[in-house]
Structure formats: structure tokens, C-alpha cells
Amino acid sequence: IFLVPLKKISYQIKKHIWIASVSLKSNFKNKIAVTIEEAKPIGVYFNGTNYLLIDDFGEVIDFIDEKNTFKYIKFFGENARINVVDLLIGIPFSLKPLIKEAEYINKRRWDVILKNNIRIKLPEIEINEALLQFVEIYDSMSAEDKSIIDFFDLRIPKRAIIKFIK
Numbered sequence: 688i689f690l691v692p693l694k695k696i697s698y699q700i701k702k703h704i705w706i707a708s709v710s711l712k713s714n715f716k717n718k719i720a721v722t723i724e725e726a727k728p729i730g731v732y733f734n735g736t737n738y739l740l741i742d743d744f745g746e747v748i749d750f751i752d753e754k755n756t757f758k759y760i761k762f763f764g765e766n767a768r769i770n771v772v773d774l775l776i777g778i779p780f781s782l783k784p785l786i787k788e789a790e791y792i793n794k795r796r797w798d799v800i801l802k803n804n805i806r807i808k809l810p811e812i813e814i815n816e817a818l819l820q821f822v823e824i825y826d827s828m829s830a831e832d833k834s835i836i837d838f839f840d841l842r843i844p845k846r847a848i849i850k851f852i853k
Contacts, residue, residue, distance in 0.1 A: 691719065704749055729775065730760040732768045745771045764791030777814030779822055796842070806838035817841040
């Protein structure tokens, strides 16, 4: 067991794009413990040409076919992949399943589009506070009211501007 090159094996395993971390340990008798953590995709980034699976740090995991992107939130816009971490930290857990895509606007702020096509215009800072305000308002609305909303503008602190479909 002393002759097994654990570092070399660990390095070879870590080179695979879906592996986030790997640990190999020997008890120096007759056992080797292997712990592998797989990368967890949280969304799809569209770079204008390809769809890329990304993790919660915005790191690219792998390419994905466009027809399989429906399972994930789609992120797009210049510098979106770099800034996705700030957005993900700010999204309340209850809101994540409702989000279809997020667009990074003018290299400074996000617009979030829900699965029912309501757009949420977010401020540059205090994203979490704005989204908590949105959840509070949205949860108090009826399904009929939700169906006629075009967008929520939350760019002004502690204010929500709601535009209805004409």
C-alpha cells in the first residue's frame, strides 16, 4: 500500500471537469479511503454562442445542449458569469424555483425573469432586500393580479413600481 501513488491518482481524478474536490487517504495497512465531491451546476450561462453549465461560483463546468437548459436558471449579459455569485446570494430560497432567467444589464445590475414572464428590475446593491420586498408583495397578490403584471421595478430602495400589461 506504500507504493500506491495517492497524489498522482488524486491529481488524475481532479482533472475531470465534473470533479469539485477529491481526497485519498491511506490507513497505511490495507485500505484507501476515497472521497469525491462532484461539481453541482446551479445554472446555465449563455455567452452568445454556447450554453455553459456553471457552479455557484460562476465557474464553467461543461457545455450543455440548448434543449437541456430548461432545468436551470439561464444567465446572460456581458459579465453575467462573473457577477452571478452576488445575485445567487441575494435570491431567497422560496423564489429560486420561480426564476426562468436573469440578465445582467449595462455591466451593473440584474433583471430577473420569472417563469410566468414577469420581469423584476433589481437595484445595483441590496439585491436581497429588494427581492424580499418582492416576495412579500408577490405572495399577497391573487393569481389573477399576477397574470396581468408586466414588471416590478425595485431599483428605488423601499419602493416597488408595478407595470401592468395593457
